[in-house]
Amino acid sequence: MTAVPITDQIAEVERELRQRERLYPKWIAEGRIKQDTADAKLRALRAAALSLRFLGDNRDWISTVWKQRRTMEDRDRDEVPDVPAAGRTAVDAVQMEFPGTTVVGIRQRQMEGVQ
Numbered sequence: 001m002t003a004v005p006i007t008d009q010i011a012e013v014e015r016e017l018r019q020r021e022r023l024y025p026k027w028i029a030e031g032r033i034k035q036d037t038a039d040a041k042l043r044a045l046r047a048a049a050l051s052l053r054f055l056g057d058n059r060d061w062i063s064t065v066w067k068q069r070r071t072m073e074d075r076d077r078d079e080v081p082d083v084p085a086a087g088r089t090a091v092d093a094v095q096m097e098f099p100g101t102t103v104v105g106i107r108q109r110q111m112e113g114v115q
Contacts, residue, residue: 006052006055006056006059007056009052010049010052010053010056013045013048013049013052014049016045017042017045017046017049020038020041020042020045021042024038024041024042
């Protein structure tokens with residue numbers, strides 16, 4: 001799939017919002033759509049436009065944070081020791097329950113009364 005620039009996404013959502021704001025009153029009058037349905041759809045579209053504007057306005061900051069997060073995850077993954085055989089079954093169980101997960105650390109559980 002070809003990436004669509006955020007500015008194009010914002011423009012398209014705002015165009016659609018203007019079109020619906022223009023058409024919904026007519027459609028409500030004709031009985032094609034109910035007022036509460038139109039209100040809900042416009043609220044959702046306005047929220048989408050705000051979200052896209054936020055992402056567009058903050059793309060440099062988001063990119064920096066994303067790169068920092070990926071660097072930390074890579075570092076943490078590299079620091080994870082080999083899983084002992086006894087812990088392997090627990091990791092397998094977690095990964096079976098939550099497919100696609102990555103285990104980035106294992107802590108030994110402290111049992112009461114056991115040292």
